[in-house]
Amino acid sequence: MATRVSVDGLRELEKALEELPKATGKNVLRRVLRKAAEPIADDMRAKAPDDPVTQGNDLRSSIGIGTKLGKRQGKLHRKMFKNDKAAVEMFVGAGVIPHSHLQEFGSTIHGPQPFARPAWDANKNHALNIVAKELGTEITKAAERLARKQAKAAKG
Template sequence: MADSNIRGGRELSAFLSALPAKLEKNIMRSALRAGAVVIRDEAKANVPVDQGLLQKSVRISSGTKRGTVTGTVKAGGRMAPHAHLVEYGTRPHKIEPKDADALAINGTPFRSVEHPGARPQPFMRPALDAKAPQAIEAIAAQIRKRLTAEGINVPAPEIV
């Protein structure tokens, strides 16, 4: 991830903390979502297939836990429970069914099968590494946009 310094960030943070708590929370949630969209779009582009449930499963969420506002990019869930296996790969392993008749390939029953494993095909972490500076810029732009909508004029921070 490229290092970037933002001038005016400390002042913006102090200003945000002086706002009413509900307004600050709403502004930060929308800002973190704007940054997460940048990462989500890159992660979807990095998925090793052109279309499908894995790509559709990449999504964002935001919320507040114990006073801390969070934004999250996730993949997987019920839609694509194999997302972590694609991201991190698997070791070679033996597959043995609980029911002796349960494992059949093309109608031929097997007691066990040796799975060769799968190489990792990361798509989430490279998205963060590649787009973190753009996500920070999107967050700052959304904060300025929301504060301007509230009638508060905030100069754009300089990225150096």
């Protein structure tokens, strides 16, 4: 089931991003994606089952946001997107815990306790709204920082 989403103004923001240096543009996108992913991660932590015996070294505490995947996930991801080196990605989910998928989907002896999909479903529109609102602001801030840096370099 495909969902179609439309956001006005992204073409203009893309053009503004292209005017920034490549590294600066990627950093802007990473900051915005991290802000957008935070509500999803918070909801995942709230929905993840908690084992009091583990005292904080468990599924719930492993949920985070980052730009890197585990070894196996990274290998699978590279196979799917090997030609897209210019992309900026942010991942939300459980850390390298071997049983996280069993909690989400269940097994023959353990019923499913979904936490990731419900968190995504509940927050995906909010995340998109954060990207739409924050991207322009972050691009403006980055352009202003760049202009101040260039002005300082021109003086001294």
